[in-house]
Amino acid sequence: MAKVKIEIKGIFGFIVVVLGAVLGALGGAENSNKSFRRVLIPLILTGFAYLNTQSILVLTIMSMCGALSIGYGIPDSTDEGSALGRFWFNLFKKNEILANIFTRGTIGLLIGLSLISVSIINQSWLFYGIGCIGIILTNSLISWQNWGQYTLFNRKLNWSDTVNWGVITFFGVLIIILK
């Protein structure tokens, strides 16, 4: 019975990962609404965490909306960038790659922190640590890459956004499921 339960969790987790990948890419597409990413991904993860923990404490996962709304722009000739982007850009003496890595790494850290309530309930700190390292690594090293585009729902979506959000939601699902 326990094995069946784990398999059902796995199937639901897989659906969450696919939804996360598509919504993350939709949120980053041109002429699209960023709310796909900023609101729907935290909402889906919160729902999934509630199904797994039956605790209302997991509502704190919705704080991920804040982390995703900060803005990660690096200053250039056309854009003054976000406050966070400007901070790292100036700290690394206008090194664009390092600024990108640390700006997105900071956001990855905040995404990881928003999932902390699940670990408080599950007492699964090692999995939480691994999940956070995975989320930070993924967001800081994949999200700003240019891997080309594909068309879905009449929108041009980025491959890097799809992979990035798929892997981030995968680590989120791991943190929620494993204990």
Add this chain to the structure above:
Amino acid sequence: MNNINPFLIISIILNLCASGWYFYKSGVVLGLLFLGYAFCSLISLFIKIH
């Protein structure tokens, strides 16, 4: 050590291979990424799932 998950061993090996490949191709960023994933899999080997 009897309950080692074979998927984690495969994950460590594949991630290390990917990391080595990217470092060889001078893709330092993705090399670091896969090295990090290999580290995550390695640590997971030592956790018991309840």
